[in-house]
Amino acid sequence: KAGVTQTPRYLIKTRGQQVTLSCSPISGHRSVSWYQQTPGQGLQFLFEYFSETQRNKGNFPGRFSGRQFSNSRSEMNVSTLELGDSALYLCASSPDPDRYEAFFGQGTRLTVV
Amino acid sequence: GESVGLHLPTLSVQEGDNSIINCAYSNSASDYFIWYKQESGKGPQFIIDIRSNMDKRQGQRVTVLLNKTVKHLSLQIAATQPGDSAVYFCAEKKGSSNTGKLIFGQGTTLQVKP
Numbered sequence: 001k002a003g004v005t006q007t008p009r010y011l012i013k014t015r016g017q018q019v020t021l022s023c024s025p026i027s028g029h030r031s032v033s034w035y036q037q038t039p040g041q042g043l044q045f046l047f048e049y050f051s052e053t054q055r056n057k058g059n060f061p062g063r064f065s066g067r068q069f070s071n072s073r074s075e076m077n078v079s080t081l082e083l084g085d086s087a088l089y090l091c092a093s094s095p096d097p098d099r100y101e102a103f104f105g106q107g108t109r110l111t112v113v
Numbered sequence: 114g115e116s117v118g119l120h121l122p123t124l125s126v127q128e129g130d131n132s133i134i135n136c137a138y139s140n141s142a143s144d145y146f147i148w149y150k151q152e153s154g155k156g157p158q159f160i161i162d163i164r165s166n167m168d169k170r171q172g173q174r175v176t177v178l179l180n181k182t183v184k185h186l187s188l189q190i191a192a193t194q195p196g197d198s199a200v201y202f203c204a205e206k207k208g209s210s211n212t213g214k215l216i217f218g219q220g221t222t223l224q225v226k227p
Contacts, residue, residue: 004156031213033213033214033215035215035217042202042217042218042219042220043157043202043204043215043217043220044217045214045215045216048213048214050213055213056213056214058214090156090157092156092213092215094213096213101147101159101162102147102159102213102215103159104149104156104157104158105156106154106155106156107156
């Protein structure tokens with residue numbers, strides 16, 4: 001069974017631009033969560049989607065948004081990029097939100113210059 | 114506030130020795146605690162979890178202990194191998210709130226000396 005797939009793996013953007021990251025969960029998994037990982041703040045929860053609905057949102061500004069499609073694939077978007085948005089963005093999938101096992105993808109490394 | 118913390122940022126052990134990685138948490142409403150291993154360039158990998166109604170759980174070469182009295186979680190790795198070198202994160206999940214949100218600690222880097 002294929003794991004969680006995130007694309008692209010690496011991305012370089014300029015301040016002020018916007019970016020869209022993609023996540024394909026494990027087949028059959030309907031819950032997708034996004035996390036931001038930085039050396040200073042560690043792993044921080046961004047948002048969670050289940051059945052195309054955002055169920056939970058972390059403490060991030062409105063520039064960070066996401067969505068989930070009917071096939072459970074998810075995208076997250078960051079608008080008006082800032083230098084501090086440089087991070088590893090991780091996607092995790094699970095069969096449903098109440099299952100504790102979350103399987104992570106390899107992440108997208110975003111660098112804002 | 115909510116936080117999950119690890120006691121030591123770096124732990125260095127000799128190959129073959131046992132490793133113990135500790136974690137302190139502040140929120141007693143958690144339903145599950147999970148340990149993840151993250152190798153360089155990869156996403157976190159699930160190692161083992163424990164429910165809040167348990168105090169010990171064993172896996173292959175790993176044991177997780179939960180002490181709810183002092184809000185302490187530990188991961189024990191037996192006969193540590195070079196392949197165990199990675200960053201280890203503890204995380205908590207509030208299953209009772211019907212959400213998949215995980216709250217992660219800062220991580221401990223395990224270095225295994227040959």
